[in-house]
Amino acid sequence: MQITIKTTARTELIDITDKIQAALEKHGTPNGLCHVYVPHTTAGVTINENADPTVREDILMVLNQMVPWKAPYRHLEGNSPAHIKASLMGSAQTIALADGRLQLGTWQGIFFCEFDGPRTRKINITIA
Template sequence: MWSDTIQVTTSSRSAAVDITRAVSGKIQEKGVSEGLCVVYVPHTTAGVTINEGADPAVMDDVMTTLDSMVPWRGPYKHMEGNSAAHIKTSLVGSSVQILVEKGRLQLGTWQRIFLCEFDGPRTRKVRIALIPASA
């Protein structure tokens, strides 16, 4: 297994940043042709998801719906004032897994990998690990 880290800088409180190209680049850079890629975000106020990337309106809709479901201001007890970001991260999740075959991520035609920022702007770390297929 190998792992690496990329950094993603976000420019607003909430954002969905397509990181597919960066993740694919790390897979190709390592030269592993078969296995399982794990993308993990080690933050409590940012997550990662796979969704449609052909139409940017899809992720806009996802982020708008999350903002509606979990408003920034609410009856939260967390003193730091960013409870909404923590809740959204719990809903979206902190990792995704993608099969790798012939050195390529096996995403569907329209699928892309998105870092979901919920408490930005910030610079986020994204961990990428590849577990090679056993012979």
């Protein structure tokens, strides 16, 4: 399965939990593992708190402090910070499924991490 999202900023964390859950419900597999993979070198996926949006803001603030946009990068395309941030966050997450539901903690959500937007992005979902 694959879902598509459109990002709206250079860097942002987008809660995709509901989109993934909806894709799982269409698939109809009640139990197993859900593997979420982002096939992009300047984007990633993470699991973190989705109740308070300031957590997302704090994560982006620290990533931007750790990997600033202005530095003597050598990559000619000019998006080295996006590649570095994507490597730090990772490109995949695996979540257990039970009774057709993602087995996330009470405050957890799945976030697409955009680091070189805005763009149209793909997210691959595999169920085993």
